[in-house]
Amino acid sequence: VSFQGRLYAMQTGMKIDSKTPECRKFLSKLMDQLEAMKKQFGDNEAITQEIVGSAHVENYALKMFLYADNEDRAGQFHKNMIKSFYTASLLIDVLTVFGELSEENAQHRKYARWKAAYIHNCLKNGETPQPGPIGMEGESFDAEREEAGSSSVHGGTAPSSSSASAYEANNIPTSNYTGIHIPPGAHAPANTPAEIPHNTGMS
Structure with a gap:
């Protein structure tokens, strides 16, 4: 659930503002968290499917x-x-x-x-x-x-x-x-x- 919540935040944030330095920094950090979760829970079907x-x-x-x-x-x-x-x-x-x-x-x-x-x-x-x-x-x-x-x-x-x-x-x-x-x-x-x-x- 936390992974999907972060993914939703990522998509929503990109729609609102993906150009200002502050937002780009936040979205980049969020993307890193998503990638880390994918690696950590790579065998979890709730994330992969x-x-x-x-x-x-x-x-x-x-x-x-x-x-x-x-x-x-x-x-x-x-x-x-x-x-x-x-x-x-x-x-x-x-x-x-x-x-x-x-x-x-x-x-x-x-x-x-x-x-x-x-x-x-x-x-x-x-x-x-x-x-x-x-x-x-x-x-x-x-x-x-x-x-x-x-x-x-x-x-x-x-x-x-x-x-x-x-x-x-x-x-x-x-x-x-x-x-x-x-x-x-x-x-x-x-x-x-x-x-x-x-x-x-x-x-």
């Missing part, structure tokens, strides 16, 4: 999303849950190294970022966040969750155009989650997993 690498990053992102989503639905609001939502969204960003995101992953990224900002602002302002998806029909969504288990739901209600405004780039939380003011009202992706594996992989 794109399909395996993509599946590995996606699986880890989903585990973090499931952990945060499960805590959210249980009304357990804390910093680790917020960080897990936001980190899951960043790992989905990393998946763009392998190509365009699927609609499912794009929706999970939007929802995770929105939830991280919404819950952070609620806690910061001394308010109690509303657990789970906000603005959805409770009975119909619960039924979808029961049918889906830990897999994706086919069909269902997609985010409305009004709630989509909560996902604008200028509303993406920063690393310390400050200055974010996203109003509630967004929908969870229709295929939001309902269950979390017993072994989340979280330490």
